[in-house]
Amino acid sequence: MALGSQAMIRALIAGLAGLLLAAQGHAQTAPAGVEIAAPGPLGPLAGTLLDPDPKGPLVLLIPGSGPTDRDGNNPLGVAGGPYRQLAEALAARGVATLRIDKRGMFGSGAAIANANQVTMADYAADAHAWVEAARKRTGRACVWIAGHSEGGLVTLIAAQNPQGICGIVLIAAAGRPVGTIMREQFRANPANAPILASALGMIDALEAGRHVDPATLTPPLGQYFPESVQDFMIDQMRYDPAALAAKLHLPVLVVQGDADIQIGVGDAKALAAAAPGAKLAIIPGMTHVLRIASGPGPAASVATYRNAALPAAPVLVDAIAGFVKR
Numbered sequence: 001m002a003l004g005s006q007a008m009i010r011a012l013i014a015g016l017a018g019l020l021l022a023a024q025g026h027a028q029t030a031p032a033g034v035e036i037a038a039p040g041p042l043g044p045l046a047g048t049l050l051d052p053d054p055k056g057p058l059v060l061l062i063p064g065s066g067p068t069d070r071d072g073n074n075p076l077g078v079a080g081g082p083y084r085q086l087a088e089a090l091a092a093r094g095v096a097t098l099r100i101d102k103r104g105m106f107g108s109g110a111a112i113a114n115a116n117q118v119t120m121a122d123y124a125a126d127a128h129a130w131v132e133a134a135r136k137r138t139g140r141a142c143v144w145i146a147g148h149s150e151g152g153l154v155t156l157i158a159a160q161n162p163q164g165i166c167g168i169v170l171i172a173a174a175g176r177p178v179g180t181i182m183r184e185q186f187r188a189n190p191a192n193a194p195i196l197a198s199a200l201g202m203i204d205a206l207e208a209g210r211h212v213d214p215a216t217l218t219p220p221l222g223q224y225f226p227e228s229v230q231d232f233m234i235d236q237m238r239y240d241p242a243a244l245a246a247k248l249h250l251p252v253l254v255v256q257g258d259a260d261i262q263i264g265v266g267d268a269k270a271l272a273a274a275a276p277g278a279k280l281a282i283i284p285g286m287t288h289v290l291r292i293a294s295g296p297g298p299a300a301s302v303a304t305y306r307n308a309a310l311p312a313a314p315v316l317v318d319a320i321a322g323f324v325k326r
Contacts, residue, residue, distance in 0.1 A: 033087075038126070038133035040103060040111025045126055046070075047100035047107075050087050051138065057166065057324040058096040058140050060130050061087065062123075062158075064149030064172075067115075069106045070099040072148075072289070080308025082290045083148070086320075089312050093321040098134050098143075102126075116228045119235045124158040131164040142166040144324045147173060149263065149288065152271075153236070156244040167251030169320055172260055172288050175245075175267030175274075179207045179237045185262075195221055206230060207237050241267075245275035252278035253323040255316060257286025259293045261301045281319040290316055 033050035048070055051058070061070075061083050068074045072083030087097040101108040103126055104115025111126075112118065131143045144166045147155030152173020159168050174181055186192050186199045198218035202225060205212050211230050214222035225233075245252070252275040256268030265282055272280035285292040291310040293300040304310055 035107075036098070036133065036137060038100075038129040040108060040126065040129070041122075042112055043108075043110030045100065045103065045108045045111050045129065047098050047130065048087075049096070049098050049134070049137070050091050051096040052091045053094040053096065054138060056094045056096060057144055058098065058134055058138060059090065059144045059146050059169070059320065059324060060127065060134065061097055061099040062127060062145060062147040062151030062154050063100065063102060064151050067105055068102070070101045072099075077305050078289055079306045080310070082312060085312040086290060086317065089314075089317040090321060093317065093325075095321050095324060096138070098130060100126075100130060116232060118232060120154060120157055120239060121235075123154040127154060127158040128161065128164070135164055144169065146171060146320065148290070149173065150236075153178075153239055153241055153244075156241055156248075157239070159248055159250055160244065162248075162250050165250060166324070167253070168248075169253045169255065169323065170245075170268075170271055171255045171290070171316070172257065172263045173241065173254070173267070173271060174263055175242050175270030177237060177240050178233075179203050181263075181267070194218060206233050209234050242270050242274040245271050245278070248275050251323070252276075253281065253319065254278055255281045255283065255319055257283045257288070257290075257313070257316075259285050259296070259301050260288045261298050262288040279323065281315075283313055283315045283319070286313045286316060 033048045036047055036049045037044040066074055066076055071081035073079055073081055083099050087099055090097055103118055103122060104112040127145060134143050142164055145155045145158060146169035148171045152170040155168050155170060159165055182203050183200060186196055195218045198221055202212045202217060211227060214226050217225065254268050254272040256265055258265055268280060272278040287293050287301045287304045289305050290312050291304040292313050293304055
């Protein structure tokens with residue numbers, strides 16, 4: 001991904017760096033379906049169940065990084081509810097969904113005092129709490145988990161304990177450690193030359209488990225990597241998604257758009273190659289927010305982030321529905 005502007009830096013941070021700026025308020029789009037809860041550490045986790053066929057499969061949607069709500073909106077640049085759009089499209093195919101607010105954010109705000117004080121293992125534990133809550137409420141024997149972007153890594157960690165999980169879907173999920181991907185993306189555009197040395201030094205330090213003083217980072221990096229999120233980033237950088245995928249003994253579908261400027265097709269292929277028996281679906285024109293771009297290039301991809309008129313990619317809906325209903 002090219003990082004020639006602050007808008008593109010925001011896209012990188014929102015999608016890959018694990019930025020956990022605690023968000024106040026509520027989801028931007030009124031959720032459809034039924035409100036349900038799962039137990040959190042200090043208070044309940046909140047989600048929306050959309051269940052058109054109690055005898056059909058149920059998919060738990062794990063959101064991506066940062067202040068992303070259950071509908072897929074993010075104040076850092078995503079609007080129009082891509083997860084809600086996906087859930088409604090799957091409902092039309094007879095597939096139930098449970099979309100959730102992350103620990104400490106939005107409807108799950110009471111679950112933890114500080115939304116930044118989390119680990120990937122915490123998110124994986126919440127996924128299991130949701131699996132058990134959904135099974136108890138709906139009577140299903142197992143639940144599918146679909147993780148988007150950073151949610152793909154959460155899904156891989158959760159699936160190391162397969163109890164109650166039918167199988168997993170990895171959507172626009174990284175296939176390499178996040179530090180590796182961040183280096184690649186910062187290097188991708190010569191326009192990043194003024195910030196490149198600072199960015200690479202920061203990544204090296206975080207991978208080594210060391211905090212970085214934001215004041216020492218070349219602007220605008222400091223505002224996107226405050227001290228408050230660095231513990232989470234250090235934790236996230238410990239994981240190798242392909243290594244986790246190789247340990248799975250569950251059905252796996254890997255889905256990736258070829259117009260995604262945050263995660264590449266190579267990452268999807270790495271995950272599919274690592275996970276035993278995994279299926280791979282590459283969707284032409286699909287961007288990181290699950291919509292089809294109007295044309296090639298980064299500008300067309302970024303334009304889909306806020307365009308609520310664009311539906312969830314039909315091929316994505318078909319791929320997920322076909323996989324979980326087989």
